[in-house]
Amino acid sequence: MLRLKPVLIAVFALIGVSAAPFSAWADLCPEVFTGKPSSTIARQPRLIILSAPSGGGKTTLANMLIKDFPDIILSVSSTTRAPRGQERNGVDYHFLSVEEFKSKIAQGGFAEWAQVHGNYYGTEIRTIKNAFAKGQSVLALVDVHGADKLRRSFPGEIFTIFISPPDLATLEKRLRARGTDSDETIQLRLSNAKKEMDEARRFDKMIINDDLRRAYLELKELIQGQQSAY
Ligand code: ADP
Numbered sequence: 001m002l003r004l005k006p007v008l009i010a011v012f013a014l015i016g017v018s019a020a021p022f023s024a025w026a027d028l029c030p031e032v033f034t035g036k037p038s039s040t041i042a043r044q045p046r047l048i049i050l051s052a053p054s055g056g057g058k059t060t061l062a063n064m065l066i067k068d069f070p071d072i073i074l075s076v077s078s079t080t081r082a083p084r085g086q087e088r089n090g091v092d093y094h095f096l097s098v099e100e101f102k103s104k105i106a107q108g109g110f111a112e113w114a115q116v117h118g119n120y121y122g123t124e125i126r127t128i129k130n131a132f133a134k135g136q137s138v139l140a141l142v143d144v145h146g147a148d149k150l151r152r153s154f155p156g157e158i159f160t161i162f163i164s165p166p167d168l169a170t171l172e173k174r175l176r177a178r179g180t181d182s183d184e185t186i187q188l189r190l191s192n193a194k195k196e197m198d199e200a201r202r203f204d205k206m207i208i209n210d211d212l213r214r215a216y217l218e219l220k221e222l223i224q225g226q227q228s229a230y
């Protein structure tokens with residue numbers, strides 16, 4: 001529509017029709033100029049990234065999001081960390097040994113991988129490729145280094161969102177209330193959180209996850225904007 005508009009305005013000007021009403025109408029009714037009803041507009045698939053310090057709320061928000069957007073594929077990462085709580089292999093993560101993980105790196109199976117809090121984590125490249133081939137967007141939860149690598153690999157297709165806790169004291173409270181990590185693990189995650197939060201400005205958008213409902217509505221609005229962009 002954006003490319004078509006200046007051409008039409010020029011044609012209208014040539015035949016003596018004022019561009020002003022056209023311009024206003026085009027802005028208000030963009031679907032009129034696609035030749036298709038808005039519900040069937042082909043959308044450009046996106047790689048949507050949620051990053052947050054551990055305990056920031058990205059898993060909670062991602063699970064809410066995929067219920068509202070069933071077309072978005074949630075990327076199940078691989079990790080060498082042990083399952084915690086009720087986590088299931090293949091659902092929450094693909095739980096791999098260090099040898100399995102390294103062999104997958106060697107085979108070029110990851111779009112990105114990083115060592116986070118002493119364990120390996122990686123995003124499978126085939127998840128992104130398969131989804132894009134079907135015109136579907138992918139939601140990946142990765143750390144700030146993973147986001148950096150994906151930004152370089154998928155320029156123009158990536159949309160990155162940083163989820164920030166309101167403050168570190170609240171983050172610690174949430175990590176303790178989650179009840180899935182040892183004290184030592186929590187300390188490591190909190191000390192890494194400070195560094196991760198310094199990277200927030202490199203993301204396209206940041207959401208403060210203070211009130212969950214408000215944070216989710218903000219996230220939903222951002223994703224709706226991306227899903228209708230083409
Ligand atoms: P992450 O995936 O970023 O590590 P989680 O989604 O597991 O974080 O959230 C950490 C804990 O904080 C969970 O127990 C979750 O229920 C809780 N939580 C998430 N967002 C909020 C919020 N806005 N208010 C209160 N508790 C929250």
Ligand code: 5GP
Binds near residue numbers: 051114116
């Ligand atoms: P957790 O152990 O709490 O599930 O995750 C710890 C950290 O690893 C989080 O910051 C999370 O974003 C990150 N992480 C999870 N999956 C991936 C991944 O596939 N790639 C990268 N780079 N980081 C990941």
